[in-house]
Amino acid sequence: MSKISLAVEVAGLDLRSPTMNASGVLGMSAHLLRRIYDAGAGAVVTKSLGPEPRVGHPNPTMVAVEGGFLNALGLPNPGVDGFLDEIRELKAERIPVVASFFGSSVRDFERSARVLSEAGVDALEVNYSCPNVDEMGMLASDAKTVRRVTAAIRGATEKPIFVKLSPNVTDVAEIAMAAERGGADAITAGNTLKGMAIDIDFRRPILANVTGGLSGPALKPVALRCVWEIAEAVRIPVIGCGGVSTWRDAVEFILCGASAVEVGTAININGFEVFRDINEGLTSYLNKNGFKSVEEVVGLAHRR
Amino acid sequence: MHTGADETRAVTIDRVVKETPDITTFHFHDEREARPGQYFMIWVPGSDEVPMSLSSIDGGNRSVSVRAVGETTRALGELRIGDRVGVRGPCGNGFRVKGSRPLLVGGGTGITPLTVLAEQMVSGGIRPRFLAGARSRDQVLFMDRLCKLLGDHLVISTDDGSYGLKGLASVYAIRMLEENGYDHIYLCGPELMMAKVFEAAETKGVPVQASLERYVKCSFGLCGSCAIGPYRVCSDGPVFDSEMLRSVKDEFGCRRMDPAGRMISVGH
Numbered sequence: 001m002s003k004i005s006l007a008v009e010v011a012g013l014d015l016r017s018p019t020m021n022a023s024g025v026l027g028m029s030a031h032l033l034r035r036i037y038d039a040g041a042g043a044v045v046t047k048s049l050g051p052e053p054r055v056g057h058p059n060p061t062m063v064a065v066e067g068g069f070l071n072a073l074g075l076p077n078p079g080v081d082g083f084l085d086e087i088r089e090l091k092a093e094r095i096p097v098v099a100s101f102f103g104s105s106v107r108d109f110e111r112s113a114r115v116l117s118e119a120g121v122d123a124l125e126v127n128y129s130c131p132n133v134d135e136m137g138m139l140a141s142d143a144k145t146v147r148r149v150t151a152a153i154r155g156a157t158e159k160p161i162f163v164k165l166s167p168n169v170t171d172v173a174e175i176a177m178a179a180e181r182g183g184a185d186a187i188t189a190g191n192t193l194k195g196m197a198i199d200i201d202f203r204r205p206i207l208a209n210v211t212g213g214l215s216g217p218a219l220k221p222v223a224l225r226c227v228w229e230i231a232e233a234v235r236i237p238v239i240g241c242g243g244v245s246t247w248r249d250a251v252e253f254i255l256c257g258a259s260a261v262e263v264g265t266a267i268n269i270n271g272f273e274v275f276r277d278i279n280e281g282l283t284s285y286l287n288k289n290g291f292k293s294v295e296e297v298v299g300l301a302h303r304r
Numbered sequence: 305m306h307t308g309a310d311e312t313r314a315v316t317i318d319r320v321v322k323e324t325p326d327i328t329t330f331h332f333h334d335e336r337e338a339r340p341g342q343y344f345m346i347w348v349p350g351s352d353e354v355p356m357s358l359s360s361i362d363g364g365n366r367s368v369s370v371r372a373v374g375e376t377t378r379a380l381g382e383l384r385i386g387d388r389v390g391v392r393g394p395c396g397n398g399f400r401v402k403g404s405r406p407l408l409v410g411g412g413t414g415i416t417p418l419t420v421l422a423e424q425m426v427s428g429g430i431r432p433r434f435l436a437g438a439r440s441r442d443q444v445l446f447m448d449r450l451c452k453l454l455g456d457h458l459v460i461s462t463d464d465g466s467y468g469l470k471g472l473a474s475v476y477a478i479r480m481l482e483e484n485g486y487d488h489i490y491l492c493g494p495e496l497m498m499a500k501v502f503e504a505a506e507t508k509g510v511p512v513q514a515s516l517e518r519y520v521k522c523s524f525g526l527c528g529s530c531a532i533g534p535y536r537v538c539s540d541g542p543v544f545d546s547e548m549l550r551s552v553k554d555e556f557g558c559r560r561m562d563p564a565g566r567m568i569s570v571g572h
Binding site for chain 1: 353
C-alpha cells in the first residue's frame with residue numbers, strides 16, 4: 001500500500017494534517033490549544049485577540065438551536081499583549097500557531113500584527129467578521145475597507161495572513177478578491193451566520209446580546225457555498241470553516257476548494273477526538289479513492 | 305445541539321428556604337436524571353445566567369442554594385414562590401461514589417453538593433464522615449439536614465469558633481486524615497482549603513475528588529473561559545480526581561483566569 005500523507009501546505013504553512021480549531025473555540029489558553037494539537041489538529045488557532053482585554057457579553061452567551069448553536073460571547077480575550085506568553089509556550093513546543101486578531105482601527109490591526117508576529121506565531125488570521133461586536137459590524141461587508149486594512153497588515157508582517165470572512169454579506173467572493181488584492185495569503189470562509197433565538201415562556205430573546213452567530217451542522221451548506229464561490233474567485237488558498245463535524249464534511253469542503261478546515265462546534269458533540277476521527281476518515285477516503293495527498297482532492301468538485 | 309440537557313426550559317420556583325442570612329435555597333421540579341456535583345445553568349431573564357450546583361436531588365425535586373454575592377445572585381435571592389427561571393442541565397460530570405470509608409470536607413457553600421452526595425452514600429449503605437466548615441455558626445449550611453442524616457459522623461468547624469471546632473476546616477481535615485483510615489476524600493469549598501487537603505491526601509496516598517470553580521461562560525465546553533490546565537471545568541469537571549488535580553498543580557490553589565482570560569491569583 002502506498003504511503004498516504006495528510007500533510008498540507010497552506011499559504012506557506014506546513015501542516016501535518018488539514019485540520020485546525022476554529023477561532024473562539026477553546027483558544028483561551030496554551031494548555032487547551034495543546035490538547036487540540038495532541039488530538040490531531042495540524043495547527044491551533046487562538047481566541048480572537050483585540051488591542052485591549054475584553055470580558056465579552058453577559059450570559060446567556062450560548063444557546064442550543066436546531067442543528068447547532070447560537071453564540072454571542074462578545075470576543076472575551078486578554079488582549080494581544082496578555083496572550084503573548086501563551087503563544088511562546090506553544091511555540092516552545094513547536095506547535096504551529098495561528099493568531100486570530102481583530103481591531104477597530106487600522107492602527108490596531110497593524111500593531112497587533114507586528115506584536116503577534118514578533119512573538120513567533122506561524123500565521124495571522126484577521127477576524128473582520130465577528131457578528132456580535134457592534135463596532136466591527138461594517139468591516140467585513142465593505143470590500144474597499146477589507147482591501148485597505150489587509151494592505152496595512154501586509155505592511156506590518158511577513159507572516160502568512162489568513163483573512164476570515166463573514167457569510168453575512170451579499171457577495172462574499174467580492175470581499176475575498178479585495179482581501180487577495182490587499183495581500184492576503186489565504187481566506188478563511190467563514191464566520192458564523194447571524195441569527196437569534198426566542199424563549200416563548202419568558203417571551204424574550206434568549207441571548208443577552210439578542211442576536212448571535214449560528215454554528216454547527218446547520219451552517220455547513222452556507223459555509224460550503226462560501227468556499228465554493230471564493231475558490232472560483234481567488235488564486236490564494238481557502239480554509240473551510242462552518243459545520244465541519246465529520247471526515248465526510250471535511251471531504252466536502254476540500255472538494256469545494258478548501259485546502260484545510262477549521263472545526264468548532266463539533267467538539268461539543270464529538271469531543272476532542274473529532275480531530276483524530278476526521279484525520280482517520282480522510283486517510284481512508286484518500287486510500288479508497290487512489291489519492292496520495294489531500295492536495296490532489298482540493299477543488300475537484302469544480303471540474304464538472 | 306437541541307437535545308435533552310442542552311435545552312433551556314422555564315421552571316417554577318415551588319419552595320424558598322432561607323438557610324443563612326445570605327444563602328437561600330430555591331426548589332423546583334425537573335425530571336432529568338442528575339448526580340451530586342452536577343450543576344444547572346440558572347437563567348434569570350434580564351439579568352444573567354450562572355452555574356449553580358444542585359443542593360437537592362430527591363425524586364423530581366431539585367434545588368439550588370444561592371449566596372447573594374453579585375448582581376445576578378442578588379436577583380436570584382429576590383425570587384419568590386411562583387416565579388419562573390430558566391434552567392439548563394444537569395451539566396458537568398458530578399461525583400462518583402467510591403470507597404467504603406469516605407471523608408467529605410465542605411467549606412461555605414461548598415457544603416451544598418457534598419450534602420447531596422452524603423445522602424446518596426447513606427442510601428447506598430455507606431455512612432461517610434462529613435466535616436462542614438464555615439466562617440461562623442450562622443453560615444453553616446444544612447446543619448439539621450446533615451445532623452439527621454449522619455449523627456456523630458458530622459463534624460462542624462467555624463473560623464471564629466462560634467460553633468463546633470474553632471479554626472479553618474483544612475486544619476481539621478488534615479488532622480482527621482492523619483488519624484483515621486479514610487479511603488476516599490471528597491472536597492468542595494474554597495480552593496486554598498481544597499489544595500491543602502489534597503496535598504495531605506497525596507502524601508497519605510488517598511484518592512481525592514474535588515469540585516472546582518472557574519468562570520463558566522458558555523458551559524457547553526466550547527469557549528474555554530473556565531480552563532484550568534488542559535481541562536474545561538464546565539464539561540471535563542467540575543469534579544476533578546487526583547490524577548486530573550496533579551496535572552493542574554501549577555494552577556490549582558494558585559491562579560485562575562478572569563472573565564477576559566487574564567491569569568489572576570486564587571483568593572480565599
